[in-house]
Amino acid sequence: MRPFAYERATSAEDALRRHAEGAAYLGGGTNLVDLMRLGVELPSRLVDVTHLPYDQIQLDPNGGLLIGAAVSNSDLAADRTVREGHPVLAQAVLAGASGQIRNVATVGGNLLQRTRCSYFQDAAKPCNKRNPGSGCPAIEGEHHNLAILGHSEACVATHPSDMAVALAALDASVHVRGHAGERVVPIEDFYRLPGDAPERDTTLEPGDLVTAVEVPPLGMPSRYRKVRERASFAFALVSIAVALRVDGGVVRDVRLALGGVAHKPWRARRAEEALRGNPVTEEFFLRAAEAELEAAEPLRDNAYKVTLARNLIVRTLAELGEGT
Amino acid sequence: MDSEATPVKAEITLRVNGAEHRLDVDTRASLLDVLREDLGLTGSKKGCDHGQCGACTILVGGRRVNACLALAVAHDGAEIVTVEGLAEDGRLSPVQEAFIEHDGFQCGYCTPGQLCSATGMLDEAERGWPSAASEDLRVDPVLDDDEIRERMSGNLCRCGAYMGIVAAVREAAARREAAEA
Ligand SMILES: Cc1cc2nc3c(=O)[nH]c(=O)nc-3n(C[C@H](O)[C@H](O)[C@H](O)COP(=O)(O)OP(=O)(O)OC[C@H]3O[C@@H](n4cnc5c(N)ncnc54)[C@H](O)[C@@H]3O)c2cc1C
Ligand code: SF4
Ligand code: FES
Ligand code: FES
Numbered sequence: 001m002r003p004f005a006y007e008r009a010t011s012a013e014d015a016l017r018r019h020a021e022g023a024a025y026l027g028g029g030t031n032l033v034d035l036m037r038l039g040v041e042l043p044s045r046l047v048d049v050t051h052l053p054y055d056q057i058q059l060d061p062n063g064g065l066l067i068g069a070a071v072s073n074s075d076l077a078a079d080r081t082v083r084e085g086h087p088v089l090a091q092a093v094l095a096g097a098s099g100q101i102r103n104v105a106t107v108g109g110n111l112l113q114r115t116r117c118s119y120f121q122d123a124a125k126p127c128n129k130r131n132p133g134s135g136c137p138a139i140e141g142e143h144h145n146l147a148i149l150g151h152s153e154a155c156v157a158t159h160p161s162d163m164a165v166a167l168a169a170l171d172a173s174v175h176v177r178g179h180a181g182e183r184v185v186p187i188e189d190f191y192r193l194p195g196d197a198p199e200r201d202t203t204l205e206p207g208d209l210v211t212a213v214e215v216p217p218l219g220m221p222s223r224y225r226k227v228r229e230r231a232s233f234a235f236a237l238v239s240i241a242v243a244l245r246v247d248g249g250v251v252r253d254v255r256l257a258l259g260g261v262a263h264k265p266w267r268a269r270r271a272e273e274a275l276r277g278n279p280v281t282e283e284f285f286l287r288a289a290e291a292e293l294e295a296a297e298p299l300r301d302n303a304y305k306v307t308l309a310r311n312l313i314v315r316t317l318a319e320l321g322e323g324t
Numbered sequence: 325m326d327s328e329a330t331p332v333k334a335e336i337t338l339r340v341n342g343a344e345h346r347l348d349v350d351t352r353a354s355l356l357d358v359l360r361e362d363l364g365l366t367g368s369k370k371g372c373d374h375g376q377c378g379a380c381t382i383l384v385g386g387r388r389v390n391a392c393l394a395l396a397v398a399h400d401g402a403e404i405v406t407v408e409g410l411a412e413d414g415r416l417s418p419v420q421e422a423f424i425e426h427d428g429f430q431c432g433y434c435t436p437g438q439l440c441s442a443t444g445m446l447d448e449a450e451r452g453w454p455s456a457a458s459e460d461l462r463v464d465p466v467l468d469d470d471e472i473r474e475r476m477s478g479n480l481c482r483c484g485a486y487m488g489i490v491a492a493v494r495e496a497a498a499r500r501e502a503a504e505a
Contacts, residue, residue: 003329006351006397030393033354034374046351048398074387078453083461094456098478099445101375103387104394232456232477 001036005045012177012209015049019207020179023047027109028072030101035114039123040130050106054211057082063217066175069108069210073163074099076107086215088222088241092166095226098233108210111164111174111190114201115157115263116235118142128154129198136198144301145237148309150262155198156299158260159191160235165259166224167213168267169241175212178205184214191264198263220245220253225316227308236260238308244320251275251284258292258309268292271313280321282314289313336400340365341409349396356380356391359406367407367436371480378479381437381444382406388444390478407436410443418503419443419496428492430483438479442493445475446500467497 007023009015019025023045026032035041054068059081067076076082077093097105119125119137126134138146138156146156164187173186190202204210222243228234239259245252254275256268271292278284289310296306332351337344340363349358356373359365359382371379373392380391383405410417419442422428429435449471452464457474465471472493473486481489 001352003332004351005332006334006395026395026398029395029398030375030390033393033395037373046395050398074448074453078448078451083454087461090454090461091456094454094458098375098378099448099455099475100378100381100388100390100441100478101393103444104389232474 001039002042002044004036004043006048007045008048008051012052012211015047015052015209016177016179016207018045018047019209021045025049025108025209027070027106027112028104029109030097030105031109031113035121038121040114040121049108049209052211054108059085063219065213065215067107067213067215069106069175069212071107073097073102073105073107073110076163077102086166086170086218086222088169088218088224088243089163089166089215091224092162092226092239092241095224095236095239096162107163107213110161111167111210111213112202112204113161116160117146117157120157129157129194132197132199139299143299144304145235145260146299146302147262148296148298148302148305149258149266150193150264151297151299152194152196152198154196155194155263157194157198157263159201159262159264161265162224162226162236162239162259164191165239165257165265166241167215168257168265169222169243169255170215170218171255172213172215174210175214176204176208177211178208182211187265188267194263201263218243221320222255223316223320225312226259227312238305238312240309240312240316242313242316242320244317246280246321249280251278251280256288256292256313258313261296261305261309268313270294275317280317282318285314285317285321286310288317334397334400336397338396338399338402338404340404341406347396351395351397353396354392355382355384355394355396355399355404358396359391359404365406365408368440369433369436371434371437376480377434377437378441379434379437381441381479383440383444386444386447388441405440407439410439417443418499419446419492422492422495422499423489426491426495427485427488429481429485429488434479434481434483434485438476438481438489441476441479442489442496445493446497449475449497450500467494469494472497 024043226239271288274288369379371377
């Protein structure tokens with residue numbers, strides 16, 4: 001690992017200033033330290049942002065949440081108001097990593113963790129995301145766990161975060177502190193598709209500090225489901241976050257997002273449209289899944305994900321529909 | 325890569341198993357390396373150095389964490405317990421005793437991490453923390469075998485001693501409950 005200086009930020013302005021001088025933000029370090037050890041990230045300065053006063057979860061009177069960027073993944077998932085009002089979020093966080101990692105991982109770091117594409121993590125290999133213009137060996141090579149939607153000729157990686165999939169379904173937004181002041185970015189505009197610039201995972205500008213995540217009230221049943229290669233402690237092949245409001249056997253409101261299928265958490269608007277106002281039956285669940293997955297462009301070795309995503313959509317909607 | 329570059333040093337204080345240590349560490353050093361190399365506490369093991377196996381699990385401020393991904397320099401002032409500190413006054417902890425009773429190991433390499441992880445996990449369960457195995461997040465979970473397996477999934481065992489590990493953790497949980505009743 002390359003030697004680096006370690007500093008603690010004393011305020012947001014202080015963090016931004018140090019970043020402008022070349023320091024990288026350090027959260028819990030569970031992704032960044034790993035990538036530094038692998039030689040993928042080579043910062044010469046780290047500025048620790050976990051001691052900034054962003055360690056609270058605030059509940060507003062309407063049932064919305066403001067989650068500080070330094071809140072640990074464990075504390076978020078254990079929070080009573082989150083478990084009560086936004087169970088899909090707690091479930092998504094609990095579906096990620098291990099108890100040890102969740103105790104350390106922060107909300108900000110979780111949002112900004114990098115892809116687990118094996119070429120990205122191997123500094124000796126070409127990879128457009130790590131080294132723009134060097135090529136994407138995954139397209140011809142090992143890609144069974146990579147994207148089926150929204151990928152480009154430059155990159156077929158998936159975003160690894162479970163939490164972000166729930167946040168996409170919940171219409172969350174990210175509070176950002178940048179050089180030009182504070183702003184609030186809807187999660188759908190926060191992440192991006194690879195296009196011809198896969199080196200950028202998000203629309204953040206250099207130095208932007210994530211300070212909080214805002215989650216509007218939900219008020220309907222919700223659930224997270226994740227399919228992976230072993231029962232626990234593995235990244236998603238496909239995952240799903242769903243919220244569903246049923247009245248008189250008809251879908252009144254629905255939010256659906258998929259994980260493990262694209263460069264960003266995939267909000268399934270077409271499926272939602274196909275469901276809204278229609279009966280809660282398997283036939284309509286299947287139609288909705290197909291409406292969304294029509295756009296899928298699987299690679300040589302990951303067509304199974306299309307089937308998996310379809311079945312997961314149908315099954316999770318059925319499970320949620322039953323309870324209502 | 326930059327093997328020529330000069331290391332950056334920092335002075336930190338760690339409280340490990342009750343004893344305070346002032347240390348001059350390389351900023352790149354993990355807590356695992358500092359515990360093993362500088363303090364001679366070789367109980368914590370390095371299985372993968374990537375957060376994937378749990379052999380390095382220790383308790384920091386009472387919480388279980390992977391020592392291999394924790395930068396020592398970021399933990400100035402931390403209160404740490406390693407496997408060497410689980411026993412009190414020469415008496416094994418209930419978790420340690422249960423691992424012996426139920427054959428919770430074969431080669432023993434993963435065991436220090438399993439013991440620290442189980443210790444931290446039982447505290448989490450006592451605080452009512454849910455897991456991915458909890459069906460209803462509104463109620464406090466009951467530690468059945470599915471819950472134990474899920475909560476211990478960050479600790480791999482190449483010997484496959486999982487049957488004994490689950491039995492040991494189940495027993496330690498029951499003893500703890502009995503002690504409190
Ligand atoms: C073995 C293993 C298994 C895992 N399995 C899963 C899984 O199944 N599902 C899943 O979702 N995740 C999984 N993870 C990933 C884990 O969730 C992330 O490593 C963690 O959430 C990152 O949080 P952190 O605070 O440690 O971030 P760090 O590693 O500290 O930082 C990550 C990135 O975020 C940036 N950053 C941090 N905080 C801020 C901020 N406030 N503002 C701007 N930038 C910031 C850093 O500069 C860095 O680029 C796994 C990790 C490991 C090691
Ligand atoms: S899929 Fe993306 S991350 Fe993976 S090798 Fe190609 S460019 Fe790199
Ligand atoms: S050595 Fe830390 S998790 Fe494997
Ligand atoms: S006892 Fe050998 S690795 Fe677990």
